[in-house]
Amino acid sequence: MMTDTPLAFAQKSSCSSLRTAIRRGRVFGLLGLASFAIALSGCATVTSAEADKPALYVYSTIDALLSGAYDGELTVKHLVSKGDFGLGTYNRLDGEMLVLGGVPYHFTADGAVTVAKPDDKIPLAYVLPFRPTHRFTLAGSPTAMSLTDIEAAIDARLPNKNLFYAVDVTGQFTGITTRAIAAQTRPYRPLAELVKTQVLFPRDAATGTMVGIRSPAFSKGVSVPGWHWHFISTDRSYGGHVLAIGLVNAVASVTPSHKVDLDLPANEDFANSDQTKDRSAELHQVEKQQK
Numbered sequence: 001m002m003t004d005t006p007l008a009f010a011q012k013s014s015c016s017s018l019r020t021a022i023r024r025g026r027v028f029g030l031l032g033l034a035s036f037a038i039a040l041s042g043c044a045t046v047t048s049a050e051a052d053k054p055a056l057y058v059y060s061t062i063d064a065l066l067s068g069a070y071d072g073e074l075t076v077k078h079l080v081s082k083g084d085f086g087l088g089t090y091n092r093l094d095g096e097m098l099v100l101g102g103v104p105y106h107f108t109a110d111g112a113v114t115v116a117k118p119d120d121k122i123p124l125a126y127v128l129p130f131r132p133t134h135r136f137t138l139a140g141s142p143t144a145m146s147l148t149d150i151e152a153a154i155d156a157r158l159p160n161k162n163l164f165y166a167v168d169v170t171g172q173f174t175g176i177t178t179r180a181i182a183a184q185t186r187p188y189r190p191l192a193e194l195v196k197t198q199v200l201f202p203r204d205a206a207t208g209t210m211v212g213i214r215s216p217a218f219s220k221g222v223s224v225p226g227w228h229w230h231f232i233s234t235d236r237s238y239g240g241h242v243l244a245i246g247l248v249n250a251v252a253s254v255t256p257s258h259k260v261d262l263d264l265p266a267n268e269d270f271a272n273s274d275q276t277k278d279r280s281a282e283l284h285q286v287e288k289q290q291k
Contacts, residue, residue: 054129055259056164056213057082060270063221065089065124066279066286068188069269072123076104076116079125082261085166087211087230088125090116093194094183096241098211098230099127100168105232107240109182109199113232123265126213126223128166132253144174144246151227154214154252162216164223164257169210171250176203177290178231178240192282195289201240208233210242210250221275222262224287243290 059074070093079088084102089095095108097116104116138145138153145153154167179198211230215223232239264270 052131053258054083054131054166054255055261056126056128056166056257057086057261057263058222059088059125059263060123060265061222061275062124062224062283063275063279064265064270064273065093066191066282067273067275068190069265069273070123070184070188071267071269072121072265073267074122074125074263074265075118076120076122077118079122079127080104083127083129085130085168085211085255086125086127087213087228088122088127091121091123092183092185093123093181093188093191095180096178096230096239097122097125098232098239099125100209100211100232105236105239107178107180107230109180111180111199111201111238113237113239123269126228128255128257130166130168130253130255132168132255135251135253137249138169138171138247138252139249140247144248147229147242147245150210150245150247154254158214158254158256160256162218164216164219164260165212165214166255166257167210167212167214168253169212169247169250170208170253172205172207172248173210173231173245173250174205174248175244175246176206176231176242177201177244178203178238179243179290180240190282192285195286198289200243200290201238203238206233206238208239210245220280224283228287243288 060072071091080099080102086099088097090097090106095106098105106114106116136157158165178201181194181198209232213228215225217225219225229242231242
């Protein structure tokens, strides 16, 4: 009866079978061990590739925030250990957050831009290790691309709409409107009410970076289905949640995420938040309203 050589056997076996064969003494001699080492190195490569896929770290849910759960236990220090790119907000709904290059920026309702402190706390955030798989140029011609145009142009280049994506769009922009909401005091009101008090920051033009998270439709309730954008100027003096923007020319860098690390708060605010109702209309109002 013919038997496979160690290398042929290794090629036909799964990684677990290979390791089992070694433990049971089915491979003998230097040649056999060398062949199995080659095969097992292939297994290690697959495992490493899987490990290299960036996971989107999500703290809390968008529906919890919409319902008024504005205090979390997550610190900025812990957040940036999970990723160097993303967005969110700060406890008491104190303005907007943007993480770029591992630096957590804080945009407040008085127009200030600062770097958050390590012990500042967060009620909602989305970050990941930014590892772009592809880049492309976006350009408005003859007029600037609107926010809707920007999103459509990027969507057209995404091969799988059922993944999460982190997108860096860096370049020249015009007709920008960002916003921030002032820190709140208890008892907290729902976000759809508070957005009426938001402070708008219009600017004719700026160079800078749009930080975007694109979430698939099935993430409703946990994330913002579709696009969620924050902006920061190159000189780090201006930014916030994007309500309107025009793109003159820019480079878009895209990082897909096949994995989500969902971390839910253990406090009473989250436990008591009403996440049973459909908050789609509230979310649209919060994300787009400019009044």
